[in-house]
Amino acid sequence: MKIKIKQNKIFPYYLILPSFFIMISTVLYPIVLTLFYSLEYYKLTKPYDRKFIGLQNYINIFKDSEFYLAIINSSIIIIVILILGVIFSFLIALILDKQNKLTNLLTAIAIIPWALPPVVNGLIWKFMFYPDFGLINKFLYYFNFVDNPVLWLNSRYSSLIILGIIITWRAVPFCCILLLANIKAIPEEIFEAAEIDGASTFQKIKNIMLPMLFPTFLIIITNLILIGINVFDEVVALIGFRKLGEPFMIYNYNQTFLFFNIGYGSAISYTITMLCGFLGFIYITYLSKRWKSYEK
Amino acid sequence: MKKKILTTTLITLTSISFFTGCSKESSEKNIQNPKSTEITFMIPDWGVPPQSMLDDFQNESGIKVNIETVSWDDIRNKIAIAANGKKAAADVFEVDWSWVGEFNSANWLEPLNLTQEDINDIPSLSTFIVNGKTLAVPYANDFRIAYYNKELYENSNLKEPQTWNDVAKNMEILKEKNILKYPYTFPLNANEGTTTSFIWLTYLRDGKVFNNDNTINKENALKTLNFIDNMVKKELINPANLTMSAIDTYRELLSKDAAFMVGPTSFIARATDPNQSKVIGEIEVILPPGEDGKATQTMALTEAVGVSSLSENKEAAKKFVEWYTSKKTQRAFFKEISAIPTRTSVLNEVIDAGEIKNPGAMKEVALLVKSPFPNGVPSYYAEMSNIIYNAVNKMASGNITPEVAVEEIDSKIKDLLKK
Numbered sequence: 001m002k003i004k005i006k007q008n009k010i011f012p013y014y015l016i017l018p019s020f021f022i023m024i025s026t027v028l029y030p031i032v033l034t035l036f037y038s039l040e041y042y043k044l045t046k047p048y049d050r051k052f053i054g055l056q057n058y059i060n061i062f063k064d065s066e067f068y069l070a071i072i073n074s075s076i077i078i079i080v081i082l083i084l085g086v087i088f089s090f091l092i093a094l095i096l097d098k099q100n101k102l103t104n105l106l107t108a109i110a111i112i113p114w115a116l117p118p119v120v121n122g123l124i125w126k127f128m129f130y131p132d133f134g135l136i137n138k139f140l141y142y143f144n145f146v147d148n149p150v151l152w153l154n155s156r157y158s159s160l161i162i163l164g165i166i167i168t169w170r171a172v173p174f175c176c177i178l179l180l181a182n183i184k185a186i187p188e189e190i191f192e193a194a195e196i197d198g199a200s201t202f203q204k205i206k207n208i209m210l211p212m213l214f215p216t217f218l219i220i221i222t223n224l225i226l227i228g229i230n231v232f233d234e235v236v237a238l239i240g241f242r243k244l245g246e247p248f249m250i251y252n253y254n255q256t257f258l259f260f261n262i263g264y265g266s267a268i269s270y271t272i273t274m275l276c277g278f279l280g281f282i283y284i285t286y287l288s289k290r291w292k293s294y295e296k
Numbered sequence: 297m298k299k300k301i302l303t304t305t306l307i308t309l310t311s312i313s314f315f316t317g318c319s320k321e322s323s324e325k326n327i328q329n330p331k332s333t334e335i336t337f338m339i340p341d342w343g344v345p346p347q348s349m350l351d352d353f354q355n356e357s358g359i360k361v362n363i364e365t366v367s368w369d370d371i372r373n374k375i376a377i378a379a380n381g382k383k384a385a386a387d388v389f390e391v392d393w394s395w396v397g398e399f400n401s402a403n404w405l406e407p408l409n410l411t412q413e414d415i416n417d418i419p420s421l422s423t424f425i426v427n428g429k430t431l432a433v434p435y436a437n438d439f440r441i442a443y444y445n446k447e448l449y450e451n452s453n454l455k456e457p458q459t460w461n462d463v464a465k466n467m468e469i470l471k472e473k474n475i476l477k478y479p480y481t482f483p484l485n486a487n488e489g490t491t492t493s494f495i496w497l498t499y500l501r502d503g504k505v506f507n508n509d510n511t512i513n514k515e516n517a518l519k520t521l522n523f524i525d526n527m528v529k530k531e532l533i534n535p536a537n538l539t540m541s542a543i544d545t546y547r548e549l550l551s552k553d554a555a556f557m558v559g560p561t562s563f564i565a566r567a568t569d570p571n572q573s574k575v576i577g578e579i580e581v582i583l584p585p586g587e588d589g590k591a592t593q594t595m596a597l598t599e600a601v602g603v604s605s606l607s608e609n610k611e612a613a614k615k616f617v618e619w620y621t622s623k624k625t626q627r628a629f630f631k632e633i634s635a636i637p638t639r640t641s642v643l644n645e646v647i648d649a650g651e652i653k654n655p656g657a658m659k660e661v662a663l664l665v666k667s668p669f670p671n672g673v674p675s676y677y678a679e680m681s682n683i684i685y686n687a688v689n690k691m692a693s694g695n696i697t698p699e700v701a702v703e704e705i706d707s708k709i710k711d712l713l714k715k
Binding site: 047151154239243 | 485535
C-alpha cells in the first residue's frame with residue numbers, strides 16, 4: 001500500500017516532465033536570456049564591444065522620443081480597435097442570432113476575415129485605400145463626394161485609424177462568434193418572461209443580455225487589446241517601416257532585427273512586457289471588483 | 297515471449313546490416329573522390345547558377361557546391377544569427393552593397409585577392425573595398441541610369457534633359473499641357489528605395505553626398521530635398537508614391553504614367569518587354585542629368601558574393617567566388633539567368649553583340665560608376681537609411697520642411713557617429 005501511494009505521488013511528475021522541458025526551453029529560457037541581453041550593450045555587428053551595462057538600455061529607452069511616439073501610436077490603434085471591435089462584434093452577433101435561411105451563410109461569411117493571414121489582410125486594405133484606383137476613392141469620386149483622390153495613408157492619424165479599422169475587421173469574427181455562442185446559451189425563457197412583463201427589445205438587451213454577457217465582453221476586450229499590442233503584419237503591409245504612425249512592435253522590430261541592437265531591443269521587449277503587466281494588474285484588479293459586484 | 301525476442305533480434309540484425317551497408321557506401325564514395333570538397337552557397341533565386349554549370353565547375357575544380365536558395369530579406373538575418381553562434385551561415389553568400397559596412401565591422405567577411413586587371417574591370421567593386429580590403433565581388437550589376445519617354449518629349453517639342461533644372465521644367469510643361477498628370481516618378485515611401493534615391497540624386501547632381509568625416513553634406517542634401525519638395529508641391533509626382541514600393545514607382549514609366557525617371561538598369565529590358573511595358577520603342581536610355589550638365593558619376597546598387605570568415609573551407613570558397621565572377625561565367629550568366637555583367641569587358645561584349653535591346657547610353661554610364669561613400673559603406677547604414685527615408689517621407693507628406701528634414705538627417709547621423 002505504501003509503495004502504491006509513493007508511486008502515485010511520483011507518477012504525475014513523470015507525466016508532466018515533457019511539457020515541463022518544453023516550457024523551460026521555449027518559454028522560460030528565452031525570457032531569462034532576453035533579460036540578460038537587456039542588461040548588455042549587444043549589437044550583432046559589433047560583437048567585440050559586447051559588455052554589461054546594467055540598466056543603461058532602459059534609461060536610453062525612456063530618453064528616446066520615438067519610444068513615446070510608438071506608445072502613443074499603439075494606444076491610438078488599441079482605442080480604435082476596442083471601440084469598433086466591441087460594438088461591431090456585438091451587433092454582428094445579434095444579427096447572426098436571428099434565425100433565417102441565410103444565417104448559416106452569413107455566419108460563414110462573417111468568419112472569413114478571421115481566416116485571412118494578417119499580411120494578406122493588410123494588402124487587401126492597402127489596395128482599398130490606394131489613392132488612384134482604390135475602391136474607396138473610386139466610390140467617393142463616383143458619387144462626387146471628392147474631386148481628387150484622398151491620400152488616406154499619408155497622414156499619421158488617418159493611417160493609425162485605418163490600421164485600427166483593418167485589424168478590427170480581422171478580429172471581429174472571433175469576438176462575434178464568442179458572443180453569439182454565449183447569447184445562444186442564455187435561456188429563452190428569460191426573454192419570454194421579460195416580454196410578458198412588457199420589456200422592449202432595447203430593455204431586454206440592456207437588462208438581460210448585456211449583464212449576462214459581461215464575462216464574455218471581458219474576454220473580448222482582453223483579446224482585442226492583445227491584438228492591438230501585437231499588431232505587426234498589417235502595419236508592414238500598409239505603411240512599411242515608416243516612422244509616421246509607427247506602432248510599438250515595429251519600433252521594437254527595427255531595433256532588434258533591422259539595426260541588430262539585440263541588447264536595446266531586448267530592453268524594449270521587457271519594457272513593454274512590464275508596462276503591459278502593470279496595466280494588466282490594474283485591469284485584473286478592476287475585473288475582480290467588478291466580478292464580485294457581478295456575483296452579488 | 298519467445299516470438300518477441302526473436303522478432304527483436306531480427307530487427308536489430310537487419311538494422312545493423314543496413315547501417316553497415318550505408319557506411320560502406322560512404323567509404324567507397326570517399327575513396328573514389330579523395331580530393332572532393334563541399335561548400336555551401338546561400339543566394340537568392342535570381343543568382344542560382346544552372347546545375348549544368350555547377351557540375352562543370354565541380355569537374356574542373358573538384359569542389360561540389362550545395363545551393364541554399366534563400367530570399368534576399370532573410371539572408372542578412374541568417375548570416376548575423378549564425379555568426380553570433382560562431383558559425384558560418386554558408387561558406388559563400390550574397391553580400392548586398394548596403395550590408396558590406398556592417399559585415400566588415402563584425403568581421404564576417406574573408407578578404408579576397410583580386411588582380412588589378414579584375415579590379416579595373418569591375419567599377420562597382422569600389423563599394424566593396426574597405427580599407428584596402430576586397431570583401432566581396434559584385435556579380436549582378438545595377439547602377440542608376442536615366443530613362444525618358446522620347447515620344448512624349450518630342451510631341452511636346454522637348455529635348456533630352458541635360459540638367460535637373462531641365463527635368464523640372466520639362467515635367468511642368470508636360471503637366472501644363474495635360475499630357476501626364478504626374479510626369480515625374482521618384483520613390484517617396486518609408487523604405488530603402490527612397491534612401492538610395494536620395495543618395496543617387498544628390499550624387500548625380502553634386503558628386504558629394506557625405507563629407508570625409510562621414511557626416512552628411514548639408515548643402516548638397518538640402519538642394520536635393522528642395523528639388524524633391526518642389527516636385528511634390530507642384531504635383532509632378534504621384535502622391536501614391538508615398539506609400540508605393542520603389543519598384544512600383546519605376547513601373548509608372550512603363551505604364552506611360554510618367555515621362556522621366558532615374559532607375560535601375562533592369563528597366564532597360566523591362567521597357568522592351570511587351571508583358572511589362574506599354575511604351576515599347578518610346579523609351580530612351582540616357583546619361584543621367586547633373587547640376588550643370590550631364591552627370592559625371594553615378595552609383596551602383598550591386599549584388600555581390602563573399603566568403604564567410606567563419607568558413608571551414610575558405611580556399612574552396614574563394615575558388616568558387618573567383619569562378620562565379622569570372623568573365624566566362626558572367627557571359628554565361630547573362631545568357632542563362634539574365635544577370636547583367638558587372639565586368640565592363642563582358643558588358644561591352646553583350647552590348648556590342650546586340651544582346652541587350654535598346655541599351656542607349658548603358659556603356660557610357662557604366663564607366664561612371666563610383667561609390668558615394670568616401671570611407672566605404674558605414675556599419676550603421678541600416679540606421680542611417682531609416683533616418684533618411686523617414687525624413688524624406690515626412691517632408692513629402694507635408695509634415696516638415698526641407699530645412700527641418702536636412703537638420704534631422706544631419707543630427708541623427710552625427711549621433712550615429714558618436715556611438
